[in-house]
Amino acid sequence: MATFFPGVSHTFSEYLLVPGYSSSECIPANVDLKAPLVKFRRGEEPAITLNTPMVSAIMQAVSGPRLAIALAQEGGMSFIYGSQTAEDEARMIREVKSYKAGVVVSDSNLTPDMTLAEVMRLKEQTHHSAMPVTENGAPHGKLLGIVTSRDYRPSRDPQDKLVREFMTPVEKVIVAPATVNLSEANDIIWENKLNQLPIVEEDGSLVGLVFRKDYDSHKSNPNELLDASKRYVVGAGINTRDYAERVPLLVEAGADALCIDSSEGYSEWQARTLAWIRENYGDSVKVGAGNVVDAEGFRFLADAGADFVKVGIGGGSICITREQKGIGRGQASALIDVCEARDQYFEETGVYVPVCSDGGIVYDYHMTLALAMGADFLMLGRYFARFDESPSERVTVNGSYMKEYWGEGSARARNWARYDLGGDKKLSFVEGVDSYVPYAGPLRDGVQSSLLKIRSTMCNCGALTLDELKEKARLTLVSATSLVEGGAHDVVLKETNQQVLFNN
Ligand code: RVP
Numbered sequence: 001m002a003t004f005f006p007g008v009s010h011t012f013s014e015y016l017l018v019p020g021y022s023s024s025e026c027i028p029a030n031v032d033l034k035a036p037l038v039k040f041r042r043g044e045e046p047a048i049t050l051n052t053p054m055v056s057a058i059m060q061a062v063s064g065p066r067l068a069i070a071l072a073q074e075g076g077m078s079f080i081y082g083s084q085t086a087e088d089e090a091r092m093i094r095e096v097k098s099y100k101a102g103v104v105v106s107d108s109n110l111t112p113d114m115t116l117a118e119v120m121r122l123k124e125q126t127h128h129s130a131m132p133v134t135e136n137g138a139p140h141g142k143l144l145g146i147v148t149s150r151d152y153r154p155s156r157d158p159q160d161k162l163v164r165e166f167m168t169p170v171e172k173v174i175v176a177p178a179t180v181n182l183s184e185a186n187d188i189i190w191e192n193k194l195n196q197l198p199i200v201e202e203d204g205s206l207v208g209l210v211f212r213k214d215y216d217s218h219k220s221n222p223n224e225l226l227d228a229s230k231r232y233v234v235g236a237g238i239n240t241r242d243y244a245e246r247v248p249l250l251v252e253a254g255a256d257a258l259c260i261d262s263s264e265g266y267s268e269w270q271a272r273t274l275a276w277i278r279e280n281y282g283d284s285v286k287v288g289a290g291n292v293v294d295a296e297g298f299r300f301l302a303d304a305g306a307d308f309v310k311v312g313i314g315g316g317s318i319c320i321t322r323e324q325k326g327i328g329r330g331q332a333s334a335l336i337d338v339c340e341a342r343d344q345y346f347e348e349t350g351v352y353v354p355v356c357s358d359g360g361i362v363y364d365y366h367m368t369l370a371l372a373m374g375a376d377f378l379m380l381g382r383y384f385a386r387f388d389e390s391p392s393e394r395v396t397v398n399g400s401y402m403k404e405y406w407g408e409g410s411a412r413a414r415n416w417a418r419y420d421l422g423g424d425k426k427l428s429f430v431e432g433v434d435s436y437v438p439y440a441g442p443l444r445d446g447v448q449s450s451l452l453k454i455r456s457t458m459c460n461c462g463a464l465t466l467d468e469l470k471e472k473a474r475l476t477l478v479s480a481t482s483l484v485e486g487g488a489h490d491v492v493l494k495e496t497n498q499q500v501l502f503n504n
Contacts, residue, residue, distance in 0.1 A: 005294075009330030010477065011315065012366040015373075016486070018474040020462040028455035032465050035354070035377045037077065037257060038286045038307040042350040047286060048233065048256060050377055051075030051223045052451060053466060054367075055356065057316075057381030058082060058237035058261040060413055061405045064391035065095040066107075067384060070443040072096070072232035075223035079259050079379075082237030083408060083415035086246040089236055090253035096234040097254035101224075102182040103199055103208040111137040112144055112164035116157055119147060130196045132206055133167050143198055143206040145169045175200045178207050185210040227256060237261040238287075239417035240269035243276055251285055257307070259288040261418055263321055263409060263431060264313060266297035271304040278305050291358055293334035295341035298355075302345055308354040310379065311338045315360030317382040318407035321431045331360040332373060339374025339470075364450045368457045371466055372473035381405070383450075386440035394439050401439035407432015 035053035036046035052075035056063045060081045068078035080092045095105070108126040110119060110133045123129065130148045134141030145167035152166050175198045176185055189197050189212050199207040225233045236255040238246055240262065250258060258277075260270055270289050277287050289301045290310025301309050312335075314321040314328030322328040335357050346352045357375035361367055361383060370378055384390055385405035392404040408415045409431030416428045440446050463469035478486070488497070 005329075005333075007333075009333040011330040011332050011360065012369050013362070013483065014330075014477055015332055015369055015475050016478050017369065017372055017457065017461055018476050019460040020472050020474060022459050022462045026459040026462055026464065028452060028459060030464055031455040031458050033075075033451065033454070035466055036352065037354060037377065038288075039302075039351055039353045042346070042352070046352075046354075050077060051225050052447070053371060053375075053377035054447070055079060055235070055377055055379050056384045057358070057379050058259060059381050059385075059408050060084075060415075061392055061403075062381050062384050062390055063237075065092045065099075067387070067389040067391070067443065068092075068096045068234045069099050069232055070387070070389040071384070071447070072225045072234065073101075073221045073223075074444060074447045075225050076447070077225060077233050077235055077256075079235040079237050079257075079261075080255075081408070082239055082246070082261050083413055083418065086242065086249045089246070090249040093234055093236055093250060093253035093255045097231050099232060100182070100199075100208070101221075101232075102185070102210055104211060105139050105208045106132050106206075107139070109134050109137050109139055109141070110147060110163050110167075111135075112162065112167070114163045115159060116152055116154075116161045116163075116166070117159040119152070119163065120154060120159075130209065130211075132198060132209065133163055134206055140205050140207065142204045143170050143173075143175070143200050146173050146196075146198065148195070170204075173198060176210075177202070182210070186212075235259060238273070240267075240273045241417050243273050247277060247280075247285070251281070257286040257288065259308075259310070260290070261408070262291065263418060264327065265290040265310070266292050266300055270301060270306075274301075274305040288356065290356070292338065293329040294337050295344075298338045298341040298353075299345065302342075302351075302353045306353065308356055308376070309338065309342075310356045310358045311335050311375075312358040312360060312379075316358075316407065316432070317360070317362070317437075318405060318410065318432045318435055319359065320407075320433060321409070324429065324431050331357065332369070335370060335373050335375055342374070364453045365457065367450060368454045368469075369475070371454070372461070372469050372475060374470055376466070382437055383446075384443070386437045387443040387446055388441060389443045395436070397436055402436035403439050404434070405437045406434040410434050 033052055035050045037048040037050050038046050040046040054076035056078040058079040058081050063078040063080050071078050108122050108128045108131045110131050133145040147167045174192050178201050195212050197210045227233050233256045235257040236250045238258050277285055286307045288308040289306035291312050293313050298309050315331040339355050342355050354376035356377050356379050357370040358379035361380050395402050406412045408418050411430050412434045458469050461472050463472050
């Protein structure tokens, strides 16, 4: 006879936190959001601790190098998507690891043969007023000059005027060598009254640009997540098929942690992948596994050697696995069950295996709920896809700014290796959709606003750390009618409010 899980399976929106006593110490500024990323023994420290308990989803529409850098600056971590060649994924890891804080790799590069009309079009797309000119237009090509808005008059100059005719040639540009540090670069900027300073290698190839405005923002990244060599921390997705070729390239590129990306992780494929990594790298390579939705799945992966375990099947905003296959579980119930199993495992073995709640976070308060239910950190897709730094272009749909967001199981992603039933396209069917999400501006503003809400709710629960939140949180299930009571009701909303609610 089949096993029936007791009770109903619930999700985040069905819960609320009941406030507890908060002392005068409990103010958002005193809240510490540090969280373990990987397993550790009782009394020891984890090898990687997040400063912000957020990681970005292993997805083409979410985790590219630009978002990885922006998120590490806020204390979280990205897992670069694995649904690309191992070489391309390793290149993205290298891009994050070699990123010099404050040095921007330009995404609007010109060639000398481009016309003023093309420059204007690029400027409109990227909003960048300073554009380097390189030999072949590549971000790290040989620097030939620079174009800023002082170099042309858009309404007077002919539209077919060539960049080579109006750029400031490299001989007249103040540049700094790649060995310069950020503080020295800043001094050069100030002494010469520059807005930007190109950094070049000895052979003249462009490393990137330091902008006057960015120096100050770098100085104000007190939360940034750095490795021992002061490089940004970044992770990478892997699958259960080509790990023998992919893992060495990612490790070589400097990935700080790996994560098996799969829709369902309670499988022999995952155990084999973990075993291979342990045989070849011992504990030096950190690797998470998943996804599971119950205690049995957790224990299987913890015993198999996972450094963290990811929870969630079918709760992702773009995910239709539950509709297509009828597998999954309400995210809150799955999470509560797995976190209980983690605590029991810790009791028994003295090894704490962190749990990541993956998918289904819609409102900021869902983040606090997930952390209160026991999650050590959260994986978010839709949330990060909305920001400037996600890989997709911003588009206008029905008069509103949107970003594109598609599932790794959608036809668009072509990520058949994510499904462990042989990784063969012929054996697969779509489990995800292609969609738009409302554009939400720079990651930094969005994350800081979400963290403020988390901190403030934690204070209402009398918790100054995530461990305290887990211990002190008091959760209650809510009825469908009290859900209605919780939103604005029985009033006619003005448009300004609707915009605020829409952008949440
Ligand atoms: P969300 O944050 O709700 O957008 O969910 C993101 C998560 O959804 C991912 O981390 C992953 O677990 C899951 N996902 C990604 N692609 C698909 C799919 O195509 N079904 N699901």
